[in-house]
Amino acid sequence: MLKSTMRWKENSGPSAHTALGFGVSPLVEQLLIQRGITSAEEAKRFLRPSLEDLHRPEHLRDIDVAAERIHAAIAQEEKILVFGDYDADGVSSTVVLLEALRELGADCDYYIPNRFTEGYGPNEEAFRAAKNNGYGLIITVDTGIAANHEAEVAKQIGIDVIITDHHEVQESVPAAIAVVHPKCSPDYPFHELAGVGVAFKLAEYLLGYFPKQLLDLVVIGTIADLVPLVDENRVLAAEGLKAITSSQRPGIRALKDSCGLDGIVTEEDIGFKIGPRINAVGRLQDADLAVELLLAATYEEAAEMAEEIQSLNTERQNIVAKIAKEAEAMVREQPAEDSSHVIIVAKEGWNEGVLGIVASKLVRTFDRPAIVLAVHPEKGTAKGSARSIDAFDLFHHCMQVRDHFVAFGGHAQAAGMTLELEQVDKLRKALNKAASDALTPEDFKQSLSIDLEVKVQDVSIDLIKDMSQLAPFGMQNPKPLVKLSAPMREVKLIGANKNHLKFVFAEENIQLDGVCFGKGDLYPFLAPADELEAVGELSINEWNGRQKAQILIEDVAVRSWQLFDHRGSKQLQRTVQLKQEEETAVIRFRTETDINWLSEQVRVLDYETEGLANAAGNITAVVLADLPHRLEDLTFALRHLQPDLVYACYDVKENAYLQGFPDREQFKIFYAILLKQKMIAYQQLEDHLKKSRGWSAQRTKFISDVFFELEFVKLDKDQISINPSPSKRDLADSQVYQGLKEAIEVEKILYYSGYNDLKQWLEQALERREVIEEEAVNGL
The missing domain is CATH 1.10.10.10 (Winged helix-like DNA-binding domain superfamily/Winged helix DNA-binding domain)
Structure with missing residues (x-):
C-alpha cells in the first residue's frame, strides 16, 4: 500500500438532469458546472472570451479624477513620472502606461526602485529626487496602496500622486489625489485585476478608445502575477495570448526568440518562460533593462537586451538552487517546534531578489508556510519574502502581528516584509501559534481537486482537445485534473539524475504513458502489476510529428496490499528498501536463517516462538526471510498479521x-x-x-x-x-x-512461480480469515 502525499478532493459531477444547452460535450459541460458555470449564457462567455465582456473603466473610483489631473499635466507640459515595480506585472504595467502617455504627448519617464537598496514600493528618497528633477506628478503602477508615509511626503514637497494598484488594502488608504484600485471601487464588478490590468484600464480611459495594441503587454503581467483567470482576467489573457503570438513589438519578438517560442504562445509559455526572464532582471539588478527591452524601437537593439536577460535568468537559477539547498538544510536542523507550523529561515548574504522563489520551494518540500529572510547585520534588519499554503491566509495573519514588521505587504498566499533582527524569533513564535490555532494536520497537506475519473481506454487526443476549450488555464481555472486507476505494465526511472518516473498503463490491449516528475524516490515502493491510482493532467506529447496522449502525474497511490519480489537476490541489503513509517517485522521459519542484511530496526518474529501471536494488529509490513516448512505455516502467518506490504526475500537451499x-x-x-x-x-x-x-x-x-x-x-x-x-x-x-x-510444493508455489502467480496465491492467503485451531496450536 502506497499512500498519496496530497489530499485528493473529488468534485461531484453534474446531476443527471443538468443540461446547459450550449452544444458542448458532456465532459466540457461537467467541467463548466464544476467551475460554477450553470447557464448557457455563462458558458458562452467562458468558452468564447470576448472584449465586449470587459467592464467599463469609468466604474473604477477616482479614475476620472486621475484622468483629469493627467490631461492637465500634459496640457501644461508638466513632467510625469510613472513609478513601477520590479516584477513582470510591475514592468508590464510601467510600459503600458508609458506608451499611453507618450501617445497623448506627455513629457514622461519611469522609475522602478532597486530591490536591494530601496526595497519594495514608493519611498521618500525617490519622491524627493523626483521633485528635484522637475516632476510635478507621480503615477504608481502595481504598487503604492501601502505608501501612506510617502503620500504625506509628496504633499509636503508639492508633488501630486496618483496611485494605481491591485494589492491588498491595509488599515488606511494613502492620501493621494486619486486611488485607482478595484478593491477600493464598490461599483466596479471585478476586484481581481492584476496591476497591469488596472494600468490598462487607466490607459483606456485616458486614450478614449480600447488600445488593443497594448494587449501583448497586458497578458504578461496578468498571467505572471498569478491573479485568478476568470471574468476580465480571462478575457485579457485569452485576447492577450493572441496578441503576443502575432506581436511585432521588437522587444516581444526578441524575448520569444530567446525563449525558443515559435508559433502559438500559451499561458504556460508566459508563466514558465517569458515571465521568469522578466522577473530575473529585477531579482538581480535594476529592472530598467526589462522595461527598455519592451520599449525597444528595433529588433537588433531588443535582441541584444534579450540575450543579456537570458544570462541573468541563468544566473538567477543558479542562485536559487544554492540558497534553496542551504535553506532546506537549515529547516531540517531546526528544533521541531520552530518549524512545526510555519517555517522562518534567515541568513546573511542571501540574495533578496530570489527569496520568494526559495520560499515557494520550501512550501512544496515541507507543506508549510515559509518566510525566507536575508539578514543585514549592519542595519539590524532582516528582509525577505513569504509564500503560504492554501489553508493559511498569510496577509491576514501577518496583519494580526503587524507590530513585528518595519514594512509589510502582499496577498493571502504571498508577501514581502522587513523586520528588525530581534523580531525574527518573536514573529516565528507568533505565526506558529496562529497556525497551530487555525489549522488541522490535514491542512498541511497539499490538495488536488479531481475533476473526473478516466480509464485508459477513455484517454484520447480528441478528449484532450475537448478539455482544452477551457484554456487559458490559471488561478481559479486550473487545468482539469483526472484520476486514473489502472494496472502498471511498466515503471522505470528516467532523467539524467534518475529522479523522474515513466509509467506504461495497460488495459484492454490499450496503453497509456504517464510521466511523474521529481518523484523518483517512490520507485522502490512500486511493485509490478500494482493497480495504481494516479492524479494528473492529460496532455499531448509530440515527437517527430506524431501526437500521443499521456498523463502528467502529480500524485500516486496504491490502495491494495503490495508484493515486492526479491526472491533469490544476492544483494538484499542494496535492493530492499523498507518504509520508515511502516511497522515492519521479519518472519523466520528457521531460526538459523541469516538476517544481518537488514539494516533497519525491524522486529524479528520466529515462527516457532510465541512472538507471532503477540504481533497481531501492529505489523503493517512483513519481510519473509526464508521459506516455510509447510504452506499452511505461511498462510496462517499472513492472515494472522494482515500486512499491507510483503517482501519476498528468500532463497532455496536444497532445490x-x-x-x-x-x-x-x-x-x-x-x-x-x-x-x-x-x-x-x-x-x-x-x-x-x-x-x-x-x-x-x-x-x-x-x-x-x-x-x-x-x-x-x-x-x-x-x-x-x-x-x-x-x-x-x-x-x-x-x-x-x-x-x-x-x-x-513450497518451492514450486513460493519460489519457482512467476510474480503474478505468487501474488495470486498470497492474495488468497491474506483473504482467508478463518483460523484453524489445529494450525494455531502448532508452534504458537
Whole structure:
C-alpha cells in the first residue's frame, strides 16, 4: 500500500438532469458546472472570451479624477513620472502606461526602485529626487496602496500622486489625489485585476478608445502575477495570448526568440518562460533593462537586451538552487517546534531578489508556510519574502502581528516584509501559534481537486482537445485534473539524475504513458502489476510529428496490499528498501536463517516462538526471510498479521523442486536391488545407482531414509540390508516422504512461480480469515 502525499478532493459531477444547452460535450459541460458555470449564457462567455465582456473603466473610483489631473499635466507640459515595480506585472504595467502617455504627448519617464537598496514600493528618497528633477506628478503602477508615509511626503514637497494598484488594502488608504484600485471601487464588478490590468484600464480611459495594441503587454503581467483567470482576467489573457503570438513589438519578438517560442504562445509559455526572464532582471539588478527591452524601437537593439536577460535568468537559477539547498538544510536542523507550523529561515548574504522563489520551494518540500529572510547585520534588519499554503491566509495573519514588521505587504498566499533582527524569533513564535490555532494536520497537506475519473481506454487526443476549450488555464481555472486507476505494465526511472518516473498503463490491449516528475524516490515502493491510482493532467506529447496522449502525474497511490519480489537476490541489503513509517517485522521459519542484511530496526518474529501471536494488529509490513516448512505455516502467518506490504526475500537451499520426486517405480528398483543383494555397502549401492540409473546421491539417500523410517531396511554402520519381517505400511506414512512433497510444493508455489502467480496465491492467503485451531496450536 502506497499512500498519496496530497489530499485528493473529488468534485461531484453534474446531476443527471443538468443540461446547459450550449452544444458542448458532456465532459466540457461537467467541467463548466464544476467551475460554477450553470447557464448557457455563462458558458458562452467562458468558452468564447470576448472584449465586449470587459467592464467599463469609468466604474473604477477616482479614475476620472486621475484622468483629469493627467490631461492637465500634459496640457501644461508638466513632467510625469510613472513609478513601477520590479516584477513582470510591475514592468508590464510601467510600459503600458508609458506608451499611453507618450501617445497623448506627455513629457514622461519611469522609475522602478532597486530591490536591494530601496526595497519594495514608493519611498521618500525617490519622491524627493523626483521633485528635484522637475516632476510635478507621480503615477504608481502595481504598487503604492501601502505608501501612506510617502503620500504625506509628496504633499509636503508639492508633488501630486496618483496611485494605481491591485494589492491588498491595509488599515488606511494613502492620501493621494486619486486611488485607482478595484478593491477600493464598490461599483466596479471585478476586484481581481492584476496591476497591469488596472494600468490598462487607466490607459483606456485616458486614450478614449480600447488600445488593443497594448494587449501583448497586458497578458504578461496578468498571467505572471498569478491573479485568478476568470471574468476580465480571462478575457485579457485569452485576447492577450493572441496578441503576443502575432506581436511585432521588437522587444516581444526578441524575448520569444530567446525563449525558443515559435508559433502559438500559451499561458504556460508566459508563466514558465517569458515571465521568469522578466522577473530575473529585477531579482538581480535594476529592472530598467526589462522595461527598455519592451520599449525597444528595433529588433537588433531588443535582441541584444534579450540575450543579456537570458544570462541573468541563468544566473538567477543558479542562485536559487544554492540558497534553496542551504535553506532546506537549515529547516531540517531546526528544533521541531520552530518549524512545526510555519517555517522562518534567515541568513546573511542571501540574495533578496530570489527569496520568494526559495520560499515557494520550501512550501512544496515541507507543506508549510515559509518566510525566507536575508539578514543585514549592519542595519539590524532582516528582509525577505513569504509564500503560504492554501489553508493559511498569510496577509491576514501577518496583519494580526503587524507590530513585528518595519514594512509589510502582499496577498493571502504571498508577501514581502522587513523586520528588525530581534523580531525574527518573536514573529516565528507568533505565526506558529496562529497556525497551530487555525489549522488541522490535514491542512498541511497539499490538495488536488479531481475533476473526473478516466480509464485508459477513455484517454484520447480528441478528449484532450475537448478539455482544452477551457484554456487559458490559471488561478481559479486550473487545468482539469483526472484520476486514473489502472494496472502498471511498466515503471522505470528516467532523467539524467534518475529522479523522474515513466509509467506504461495497460488495459484492454490499450496503453497509456504517464510521466511523474521529481518523484523518483517512490520507485522502490512500486511493485509490478500494482493497480495504481494516479492524479494528473492529460496532455499531448509530440515527437517527430506524431501526437500521443499521456498523463502528467502529480500524485500516486496504491490502495491494495503490495508484493515486492526479491526472491533469490544476492544483494538484499542494496535492493530492499523498507518504509520508515511502516511497522515492519521479519518472519523466520528457521531460526538459523541469516538476517544481518537488514539494516533497519525491524522486529524479528520466529515462527516457532510465541512472538507471532503477540504481533497481531501492529505489523503493517512483513519481510519473509526464508521459506516455510509447510504452506499452511505461511498462510496462517499472513492472515494472522494482515500486512499491507510483503517482501519476498528468500532463497532455496536444497532445490527440492528441481530434483523432483521419486516415483513408485524408483522405490521398487531400490528395493529389488536390496532383495537380490540381501546386504550391501551403502556407498557401493549409491555408486551403482548413479552409474546404472543416473540417480543423484540425494535421490538414493531420500529413498533409503524413507525405507529406514518405515522399517523396510536396516542400516548397520555402512551396511544396508532388507528387514526380513517388515510391517505393511504405505510410503505416504513416512514423514521424510511427506517432508519432500511439502518442500517441493513450497518451492514450486513460493519460489519457482512467476510474480503474478505468487501474488495470486498470497492474495488468497491474506483473504482467508478463518483460523484453524489445529494450525494455531502448532508452534504458537
